[in-house]
Structure formats: C-alpha cells, structure tokens
Amino acid sequence: MDVPAGSILPLGMRTSIEKGKVRVGITCALCHAAIDSRSGRVIEGAPNNDVDPGLVLAMATNSAAMFRQTGVNPTKLPLGDRTYINADGEIARLPDAKAVEDAVDADLLSWPPGNFDSTGNMVNNPSQNPSSYTHKAWPYGWSGNAAIGWFHGLTTLNSNVHGTNSDATTGADSSQALLNIDKETYLGILFQNSATQAFRLPEGAKPSEFFEKIDPTPGEPGMNQVIKMPGYPKGSPFILDGLMANSPGFPVGEQLNGMSAFQNSLAPPPVQTASTDTLKRGAAIFSKAGCVECHSGRYFTNHEVIAADEIGTQPSRGPAQAPFARILIAPQTYPSNVPVPLPPDPPVLSVPTDITPQRSLELAFAISNPAGGYKVPSLIGLAVTAPYLHDGGVAASSEALKRDKDGFKVADPNQLGMAGTLLNNIQPDPSASLRVLLDRNLRETTVAVNRANSDLQQSNVDGSGHAYWVDTEAGFTPQDQTDIIQFLLSLDDDPEVLPAVASN
Numbered sequence: 001m002d003v004p005a006g007s008i009l010p011l012g013m014r015t016s017i018e019k020g021k022v023r024v025g026i027t028c029a030l031c032h033a034a035i036d037s038r039s040g041r042v043i044e045g046a047p048n049n050d051v052d053p054g055l056v057l058a059m060a061t062n063s064a065a066m067f068r069q070t071g072v073n074p075t076k077l078p079l080g081d082r083t084y085i086n087a088d089g090e091i092a093r094l095p096d097a098k099a100v101e102d103a104v105d106a107d108l109l110s111w112p113p114g115n116f117d118s119t120g121n122m123v124n125n126p127s128q129n130p131s132s133y134t135h136k137a138w139p140y141g142w143s144g145n146a147a148i149g150w151f152h153g154l155t156t157l158n159s160n161v162h163g164t165n166s167d168a169t170t171g172a173d174s175s176q177a178l179l180n181i182d183k184e185t186y187l188g189i190l191f192q193n194s195a196t197q198a199f200r201l202p203e204g205a206k207p208s209e210f211f212e213k214i215d216p217t218p219g220e221p222g223m224n225q226v227i228k229m230p231g232y233p234k235g236s237p238f239i240l241d242g243l244m245a246n247s248p249g250f251p252v253g254e255q256l257n258g259m260s261a262f263q264n265s266l267a268p269p270p271v272q273t274a275s276t277d278t279l280k281r282g283a284a285i286f287s288k289a290g291c292v293e294c295h296s297g298r299y300f301t302n303h304e305v306i307a308a309d310e311i312g313t314q315p316s317r318g319p320a321q322a323p324f325a326r327i328l329i330a331p332q333t334y335p336s337n338v339p340v341p342l343p344p345d346p347p348v349l350s351v352p353t354d355i356t357p358q359r360s361l362e363l364a365f366a367i368s369n370p371a372g373g374y375k376v377p378s379l380i381g382l383a384v385t386a387p388y389l390h391d392g393g394v395a396a397s398s399e400a401l402k403r404d405k406d407g408f409k410v411a412d413p414n415q416l417g418m419a420g421t422l423l424n425n426i427q428p429d430p431s432a433s434l435r436v437l438l439d440r441n442l443r444e445t446t447v448a449v450n451r452a453n454s455d456l457q458q459s460n461v462d463g464s465g466h467a468y469w470v471d472t473e474a475g476f477t478p479q480d481q482t483d484i485i486q487f488l489l490s491l492d493d494d495p496e497v498l499p500a501v502a503s504n
C-alpha cells in the first residue's frame with residue numbers, strides 16, 4: 001500500500017470512532033488515486049497499481065462472502081457440518097465453510113495488483129482499476145453497462161460500487177435469478193463464518209430471519225444504506241440490482257450525484273512529452289491508422305460499445321453483466337427532491353434510455369450478442385494509466401524493449417506483460433507499454449508471456465486483441481510508431497495538439 005508524503009495512513013484508508021470503537025475503512029482513493037513516486041504527492045483519479053485488492057481480500061477472515069466476485073460456486077463444493085433452514089423450510093447443511101474460504105482465497109490470490117473484480121457473476125476475471133477521468137467519457141464500466149440516467153451513467157456506476165460490490169447482502173433477493181442460488185443458502189454462505197461473532201449464523205437458524213435480527217439497517221434490504229427503486233427486486237439499466245445507495249437524511253441521489261460531479265472535475269496532471277512538430281506528426285498517424293473511427297472527438301471516444309468478438313480482447317468480461325438482463329425492467333427513479341427515508345407513495349419518473357445507442361446498451365448486457373462487448377474508452381490520461389486494455393495485460397517495463405536498426409525488439413521477455421511487470425513488482429512504463437499495444441510482434445510475445453503464467457490463466461488476463469497496428473507490417477516506420485506514442489502520452493486535460501478530425 002502507498003503512503004502519501006506527510007500522511008500516517010495509507011492512501012485510501014480512513015479511520016473513525018463510532019460508539020467507542022475505532023473503525024478502519026477504505027475509500028474510493030484506495031484504487032482510484034495513485035502516488036507520484038518522485039514527489040510523494042497524490043494523483044487523484046489515476047489508477048493505483050500498487051494496491052493488491054486480491055491479496056487484501058484473501059487475508060480477510062470471511063473472504064467467502066466475496067464468492068460472487070471469484071469463480072467459485074459454493075453450491076458445487078462438498079457440504080460441511082453447519083445446519084440451516086433452507087428455502088423449503090427443511091433442515092439442511094451448508095457448503096463446508098473452510099472449503100469455500102480456501103477456494104475463494106485461491107482465486108483472489110491469482111488477481112494481479114491494480115485489478116479488482118467488480119462483476120458478481122461467479123467468473124474469476126478482475127479488471128484493471130480504470131482512471132476516474134470520467135468527464136464526457138460515458139458509458140461507464142469496461143463493458144459500458146452504466147450509460148443512462150444522471151450524469152450519463154456515472155451515478156449508476158457509483159451506486160453499483162456501494163450497492164453490489166461493497167455489500168454482498170444486497171444480492172440476497174436476486175441471488176436466485178442471478179446466480180441460481182436460493183436466498184437462504186446464499187445468506188447462509190455469507191454468514192456462516194462472519195468475522196464478527198454477533199453476525200455469525202447460529203446452528204440450525206433460518207438465514208433470512210437471522211439477518212433481520214442483526215441487520216444494522218432494518219426495513220431495507222442489505223446492510224448498507226440503500227433505497228428500493230420502483231419494481232425491486234427487479235433491476236433496470238439505471239440501477240442494475242434495483243437498490244440505490246442512499247443514506248437517510250439526504251434526498252434521492254444527492255450523495256451519488258455529488259460523487260459524479262466530483263469525479264467529472266478530476267483531470268490528469270499536465271504532461272510535456274515532445275515537441276509540437278512530433279505531436280503533430282503523431283496526431284496525423286492517429287488519423288491515418290484509423291484510430292479516430294472509434295476514439296473520436298475531444299475526449300477520444302465515440303461513446304459506443306464494440307462487440308467482444310469484434311474487438312477481440314480477452315473475452316471473459318464481455319458477457320459479465322448478462323445475468324442482469326434476466327431481471328431488467330424499464331428504468332424508473334424518484335425525482336431528486338424526494339427525501340429519504342422515502343415517503344409512503346413517492347412520485348416516480350421514467351429514465352430515458354435514448355441518450356445512448358440501443359445497440360450499445362444491448363451489447364453491454366450481452367442481449368443481442370452472447371459475447372457482450374467493451375466500451376471505447378476515453379484516452380485522456382494515458383501517461384498515468386498503464387497497463388492498458390481492460391484486463392491490464394498490455395504492459396512492458398522501461399527495460400523490456402530495445403531498439404535496433406529495423407525497429408523495436410524484445411530485450412527481456414521477463415519484463416513483458418502483466419506477468420513481467422506488476423506481478424513482478426515492476427511498474428509498467430507507459431511508452432513501452434503503448435508500443436506493445438501497437439506492434440503486433442511485440443504483442444505476440446507479450447500475450448504468450450501472460451498466457452504462460454498460471455495466476456493470469458486463473459484470473460483471465462492476457463492482453464490480447466484490439467488489433468489496430470501501427471507497425472512495419474501496417475506500413476508505418478519505427479519513427480511513426482514513436483510519434484504516435486508521444487502523441488498518445490500528451491493527452492492530458494488540455495492536449496497541445498488534437499487530430500484534425502477530432503478537433504471539430
């Protein structure tokens with residue numbers, strides 16, 4: 001974990017005193033802010049590559065409660081001794097607590113640093129912490145599933161962080177529909193080995209009744225402070241699981257919308273990479289190589305989702321949101337002046353869906369195409385967001401490549417890919433990593449190095465696909481390649497040069 005200059009606590013960690021107890025918790029900055037190693041200052045919004053969420057979670061007493069974020073289906077594991085009252089009202093036995101814990105830990109330990117699995121579909125596929133340079137960068141989420149409603153989907157994503165990710169109990173009412181695990185078994189697995197003794201499921205109890213007794217937020221689903229959206233337990237493309245994170249005392253959406261506005265104010269540090277002439281040459285190559293077809297406009301995205309089988313990158317996260325398609329209804333919300341707790345008959349508004357192309361919305365939930373898709377990301381801040389692609393597999397250290405008379409070659413394969421950088425405690429170099437993105441020969445070796453690593457096999461990281469080359473075979477010189485890389489690295493909040501097509 002990183003500690004900012006002058007601080008006594010790691011980045012993204014907060015303490016408070018509540019009812020006489022010291023509480024330690026994490027904030028968004030744990031993953032969405034980094035420390036500049038030279039100055040010790042915090043770069044807000046840059047992904048934190050040093051934090052290792054898989055390792056931190058695996059050290060927890062009850063990592064089993066995170067099983068949805070891994071590839072473990074506890075109902076396929078051997079039963080243990082612990083009894084509970086199941087959904088049919090019968091006494092049954094839960095999956096063996098130690099077997100679940102060990103299996104979940106094994107998956108968590110395979111995650112590379114800087115990656116976290118935000119999709120609870122029982123597939124082990126963490127993705128890279130993205131930047132928080134969200135201004136005009138919709139849709140949100142690597143698959144583009146957060147695309148409508150307040151702040152063009154940003155508020156949706158913020159709710160998802162709290163609703164779905166930080167509190168597994170919010171998934172109880174939809175566990176049958178999403179995971180094919182009934183509510184009692186689901187809660188039983190979560191609570192049978194709770195870290196806090198008072199939250200540990202007693203022998204022979206009915207998990208949902210036990211949960212009601214210990215729930216710190218009685219009357220609402222889940223432990224976190226949430227409100228039920230119209231139609232709950234169905235979800236909608238606005239609030240996927242139908243539960244909006246919202247503390248009592250704040251009108252509907254005020255906290256989430258405040259967080260959206262804050263993130264939209266974040267920008268990467270200014271960069272001075274190269275001469276104006278070099279940047280102009282680089283911008284011209286960006287257009288000539290066809291990058292502008294997707295990375296168009298001032299923020300370098302056409303805001304669309306591309307089918308996973310077309311973009312060809314690591315396929316496992318493309319359909320990650322598909323289970324939600326089973327519970328989606330037409331999106332509705334309460335207006336933002338409605339107080340929380342909600343009044344008995346709150347007014348309801350429809351959330352328009354036509355602010356994003358229907359095709360992109362369907363791909364995000366793998367509705368029209370079972371492979372799903374990946375959104376075209378904004379390219380602002382590339383100088384601080386290596387490694388690249390959603391799985392973070394495109395990476396190289398500053399010593400991985402060497403230049404000879406024909407161009408760039410691999411100098412040290414052990415410093416290539418996720419395998420040779422973050423898994424090896426070496427920071428990826430933005431320039432070398434972009435070269436690996438754009439050069440098919442360098443990429444081929446990189447993907448092979450990643451695929452040879454058993455942890456990366458287990459966590460579905462390989463850095464494949466996105467075959468848009470700026471290399472000799474595509475008719476570009478090594479100098480062209482260097483120029484476009486300089487251009488890409490110059491894309492801060494106020495780029496000095498924009499491609500001719502992108503600037504109008």
Ligand code: HEC
Nearest residue numbers: 027028030031053116118127128129130140141142157161
């Ligand atoms: C443990 C690491 C971690 C923490 C803590 C975390 N995030 Fe994230 N965040 C991620 C990852 C990984 C993704 C990519 C998920 C995906 O798209 O599947 C992500 C995606 C996002 C996105 C989408 C960005 C985009 O451009 O698509 C937003 C917005 C976001 N997080 C906001 C937050 C907020 C707000 C908090 C705190 C309340 C937070 N995150 C806490 C890891 C984290």
Ligand code: HEC
Nearest residue numbers: 289290291293294306311313374375376377388389390468
């Ligand atoms: C057909 C649309 C399309 C074209 C053409 C295209 N891209 Fe992309 N680009 C994408 C998508 C989609 C992603 C996200 C893929 C993923 O993460 O799996 C992406 C990701 C990237 C990333 C990684 C961003 C990050 O934060 O990890 C960079 C850099 C990039 N593209 C640059 C380029 C350049 C340079 C070109 C031209 C040589 C280009 N792209 C051509 C669609 C496209």
